Amino acid sequence: MNWDKMLGVAEEITDRVGKQLLHDFGQAQATTKSDGTLVTQSDKWADRTIREAILQTFPEHGVLSEEVEHIFPATEWCWIIDPIDGTTNFARGIPLWGISIGLLYQGTPVFGHVAVPPLQHSFHGFWYGDSGLTGPTGAFLNHQPIHASSAEPSGNQLFNLCARSTGVLCNPKPFPCKIRMLGSASYNLLTIAAGAALGGVEATPKIWDIAAVWAIVQAAGATWYALDRAAIFPLQPGQNYRQRSYPTLVVNRPEFVSMFLPWVQFLGESI
Structure with a gap:
């Protein structure tokens, strides 16, 4: 896997989709799905656009997404997409929602990228577990390393x-x-x-x-x-x-x- 290419593709897609979603933010009309969650035409457009972009670049990979494809494919690599995580916030004009893309190898995530357009935050991370894969490591926010806190629970945490x-x-x-x-x-x-x-x-x-x-x-x-x-x-x-x-x-x-x-x-x- 060319990890630099993969990260670049994920960032380019979410940047492009995020700009359109910011234009729709707070204006999209939501309907209720069978599971009780909301969906907008923006969700459906973003889902389709991300799927098409991934398959154009990685045609041998599988894709599973919230709005369309729910069956996990028999491919070595598979992308999992949440086109708008936080649709209720998105539809109601609350600026806390994101675009989530994960890459799985043999059924287990090894890379994640989440863009939060209203905050101009872009998270990504690499976690290979026991997959046998090698490459870049760590978690990042806007390309700066991030780490879980070492603090103790308290009323100020x-x-x-x-x-x-x-x-x-x-x-x-x-x-x-x-x-x-x-x-x-x-x-x-x-x-x-x-x-x-x-x-x-x-x-x-x-x-x-x-x-x-x-x-x-x-x-x-x-x-x-x-x-x-x-x-x-x-x-x-x-x-x-x-x-x-x-x-x-x-x-x-x-x-x-x-x-x-x-x-x-x-x-x-x-x-």
Whole structure:
């Protein structure tokens, strides 16, 4: 794999698509999909444009995307696309949404790129695990290295919830950190990679919400914990991932998984 070419293609695509999405931002009319989430014509246009651009450059690769293709292909390399992560924010004029592109090798993410056009933020990271691949390493924000925080939980540190994890607030014990809710699954978890938050939880993310971020978060030294205790990767060829959710806890240091689990483990049990 020519990693420089691959990163350049991902950045060029998201820059081009992001400029058009900024033009549509706050003006697109949203409709409700069968799973209760929103979709706009901007989502559909961005999905199609990104898929076409990737296949034009990498015709031998597979593509799985939120709006069109949900069956994982039998190809060695596959891209997973979330054309607008945070569609509700996008449609309502809240400037926190992103374009997420992950590259999988033999079913497991090895590269992630997430552009957040309203903030002019561009995240990317490389995480090879036990794939046997070699290349550049690390996680980056606007090409500057980022790392998970080494701080201890406290009332001055942040932890992110999602809209479906507010049951955390029913626990009578005081939560170890200040709570935030951002409205974008990828940005929720990327704040941990960047050291801004100590942890975050997503109750029902789909594979396109997490494929790119999975690589970036781990490249930044954070810890990913599947709340349903099921292995996420490798994805299986021929399987339809449209309905599958992956309840997830991400924390800055592995020893803090046990600290936050009493508040969030019910999310894995409810899936």
